[in-house]
Amino acid sequence: MRQRAVKSREEIIKNCEAWIIKEPRACRGHWREAFPAPRPVCLEIGSGKGRFICEMAEKHPEYDFLACEGGTNISIRILQKAAERQIQNLRLISEYIIKASEYFEDGELEGIFINFCDPWPKARHAHRRLTHRLMLEEYKRVVRPGGCIAFKTDNDELFDFSLGEFEACGLVPARLTRDLHSSPWAEENVMTEYEEKFSGAGKTINYAYIELP
Ligand SMILES: C[S@@+](CC[C@H](N)C(=O)[O-])C[C@H]1O[C@@H](n2cnc3c(N)ncnc32)[C@H](O)[C@@H]1O
Numbered sequence: 001m002r003q004r005a006v007k008s009r010e011e012i013i014k015n016c017e018a019w020i021i022k023e024p025r026a027c028r029g030h031w032r033e034a035f036p037a038p039r040p041v042c043l044e045i046g047s048g049k050g051r052f053i054c055e056m057a058e059k060h061p062e063y064d065f066l067a068c069e070g071g072t073n074i075s076i077r078i079l080q081k082a083a084e085r086q087i088q089n090l091r092l093i094s095e096y097i098i099k100a101s102e103y104f105e106d107g108e109l110e111g112i113f114i115n116f117c118d119p120w121p122k123a124r125h126a127h128r129r130l131t132h133r134l135m136l137e138e139y140k141r142v143v144r145p146g147g148c149i150a151f152k153t154d155n156d157e158l159f160d161f162s163l164g165e166f167e168a169c170g171l172v173p174a175r176l177t178r179d180l181h182s183s184p185w186a187e188e189n190v191m192t193e194y195e196e197k198f199s200g201a202g203k204t205i206n207y208a209y210i211e212l213p
Contacts, residue, residue: 040110050078070096104142116194131162154198175209
């Protein structure tokens with residue numbers, strides 16, 4: 001059983017090679033060349049099974065999209081979606097990004113999406129949260145002035161923490177709601193797998209959208 005799972009994983013990777021960025025650090029400063037028709041590049045960190053990033057790429061052909069997912073068994077699902085739907089403006093980084101500036105030059109990205117990231121509830125793990133100020137300082141470097149950082153979570157404590165971190169980094173949300181699905185931005189919202197699960201269970205979704213100065 002186990003052997004068959006490994007084989008099918010290898011097969012999927014082989015069939016989806018065109019969507020995989022094999023040496024993402026080497027693309028630093030040249031990301032537009034990783035796509036067939038270069039356009040401004042948006043990144044999602046922690047894409048999970050890829051519902052959000054695939055739909056965003058299909059909905060916005062005027063941008064290129066990078067899915068970043070460190071869990072290799074999960075990132076396979078992104079590849080399958082991208083290949084099945086032949087999404088040309090999407091590529092996968094199958095690594096955990098910790099220091100964004102090792103992957104991207106200053107101002108190289110149009111925007112960063114962080115959706116339902118792991119909350120790391122223990123205080124001693126706070127530095128691992130994707131909205132920790134050390135991470136935010138990295139995002140501020142690699143996103144162009146006027147670009148965006150967008151954040152969604154079901155976790156109220158993580159959202160409160162993140163708002164404090166935004167403030168500490170001089171980032172002021174242009175859009176802020178604790179109930180995204182009842183907000184003016186509901187119509188344009190693209191759901192993630194976790195978002196569907198939590199909102200289906202009755203949880204309201206927190207959302208902050210920041211435009212970089
Ligand atoms: C809770 S899941 C949410 C998945 C998806 N965004 C959603 O909303 O359905 C968080 C995902 O982020 C991935 N992840 C966490 N830290 C990461 C990092 N630094 N770089 C890449 N992926 C990361 C995890 O492997 C996990 O699959």
